[in-house]
Amino acid sequence: MKWIASAISIRFVDRTSPSDAHANSGVHLALVDAGQTLLQYNLTVNVLPHRLLSRCDPYITTTDLIDHKAKEVTWVDARVDFNLPITEEDGVEEFLSYFKNNGFSLLPLGQVSSSLKDFGILNLTTQESVGSASNTITFADTRQYEPIDIVSFPFSFSNPLLFSNYRASGNINFISNFGYLTDVKYIDNMVGAMVLTKHDGVAESLGLVMTNLRKFNGDGDLMFILSWKVIWAIVARHHPNNHLITKPVINKLVSTSPMVSASPARDSVLPVLVSLAYKQSWGSCVVLNSEYLVTNFHVIKPFVQNKAATILVHLDASMVMDLGEEDEINTTFKDLDLCFIRLSLTNQFKLRSAGKVPATYTRAYDVGDMVKTTGYGLFFNPKYLQPIESYGRIMVKQHLKLQDTDSHTTPVLVVTSASCWNGSSGGGLFKDEKLVGLICSNAQIKVHNPNTNDFHTEKLPKLCFILPVEVVLACFAVATQSYREFGLNLEVKNAWNLVDNHRTRFAAKL
Template structure:
């Protein structure tokens, strides 16, 4: 039987200090018990001996006193020696990401290590009562709770057993079970090593750190799954410490027909997402623009189908942008390419309501050829606008604003509701000015990943209808104004009657 309690760890050298979270793990088997502290270290193994270690937890912390127990190393294990995990991590580190707190210690590719610690003094007081440790796994959009000791140099009493809530956005799968996860849970200082659980209290792993895009596009919390950590449990707790690794649940993204689309030439590459809608692929014009407007014969446009298949667009495929004002393009695949796409589920279109739950599904923030699933993120419908498609038609939904997170690369992805009905196509994030101190003018802006404008499915289908009918109706000019965020109303100032 396994039990656990959260812990706080300090690593102190003559020139440096670090703090992380972790867990005390007790393993009972055949009448014997082994108790050790586990954490994820940002410090390279080669310099670990330079640090003094101190641990506080449970019985050693109260409102008046924090007793720090001197610790020593039992063993350390480099998670990055696992080739599949190293490959997964490298796709971020070589594409504009940094991993914190690890890259606060080194500017080179970081070494991620699992540390097992024990007291220097065998008689030291340690927490003996813990919660049952149940090993589990999760699929995209599972709700999680992280228990950690953030800001532990500031106030380890106030922030002890701190609970952070969020969702799994991506699971990196190896032979049916997840090696690592990405979560939209906000990473807090000193959270590395924190316990990650589902709402049923089963644990899916430990926090590694914060993957942050260096250009400011966004960040996600990186979690190592027990499928990865299970390789080291027998080395730490003995050969009997082998638990059954549960198979990952089916991800809801498996049934959402979105595909990464990569546009490139001999000198550059960009990517986005396309969504299957009524036998065609819908995406944004700005995703395809480098390919459509290319004068270089080396320009390519490749759609990555789930698995190892690729579709290279050619002159046999037809790209139509019916209304440039909408930033909406349709890819009509040739019969052979449509067959290569395979059997694809056509999602049921659905309208939306303000405050209803929505999910963004797309290949935002990062993409590599080994990526098997899109990021899925939860939010709500924040605003909704309806206008006639042409001036003599009835109003339809013409813009959706959602708080479901979207990033560079999400463009052209799907916005779905709780039933996986297709609500819209992701288009763009809001870009706003950063507030400035009076007297300064820098003009700096930032993108808001939780303020995303989407093309409602009714607008997409009406545009597609005009393409298939080979018609070019006059788009309501107010829709074009709306998509430039220009006002289409009149301001009227009420004034009192003249005497």
């Protein structure tokens, strides 16, 4: 027996107002054995409230029904077989409620409903199979932050001909017991799309796109992928006695492995929560050695400026380090947005007890190298203490004299295409699990509004500024040896403030 799958596009046309329509991506699944089809589904994640879904006529198309030469798209009539709610016992509602209550919009749910209870697993039936062009797949429940492809039919109203079977590529950035987060950019009508990865040449599906989580303030967004473990458990409730679902599928996906596979990089990056009165902010830090943490100055600035503030460094869901008078904070290097925290003996013991390990580092990195950012960016939920990881490449590596008295240059600024967000600051940039720098910020640009003289700002998460490990270690040596002086080269300060350090010369015209 084997499962075969193909991407589908679904339209829901309102019978009371045909101009009102909604669209999803989805997947056609068939379980076949010796040429016979044993089970067949056209699955998607539904966001339409029951009252709206009940007055809609669904239609399905696939790449087989699209004639590119004739420029014709055929939509096949379908009907709803089941629409199964995603309940509290599945754990998803609690997870998504955090985002809904903490400054995120959930798309496209927010466009048609305000209730998470409207999410469901929807199956459609058609008179004839719509999945003849299908690929063999298996269902997987990964514990790795790995590359993925999302196969969808975006923009299905405006141009299904062009965007049929559209593949968007990216990485898993966060893992939960019931799904995954990815920074693949959400596109309209992508909900319900199949998410694929590949192991040893075999296509594996991790789940279906459920929703896009977009920060209201423009900091960024992540897509949530609902795992097959949850999807099949929901479908099995509709077919409780069907051993074809309950045995070979769900049993395979119930993992006994840890929620996230081990990683030296993740074990060395911790979240930092700063509280002052009713205001809270957070960032990240890196375990430098058994006594010291390193982070950005701006992460702990409220604490330094106001002793009424508190700092908690979370080690796990039940253990925190409360920084106090016995913990020493060195802010000598504010011009580099860098500070070191020497932990008290009590907090050093907690750090060891929690199994947190110092980061190992490397100076062997260069432009073009594959790297990853690791930090607590975009959201901080104490129930899910796991950093977000994003992969990219080193784009810029600038060398200057670090100190006025230096006779040699050193890397002083790195730019990477790996993503970072508010909250990532103080986290690490890693190559092969070894620290190459400290996350400082992403880019923010001015975008002029058309036909007006004003502008708005836009953040670029995939343009991330990094303080190289060479600078961190040089400053740490000064911080731990009080007799040493440090004279920062003005050009380095200018580089971090994006001030030109060059002269402009125009060559003579020919």
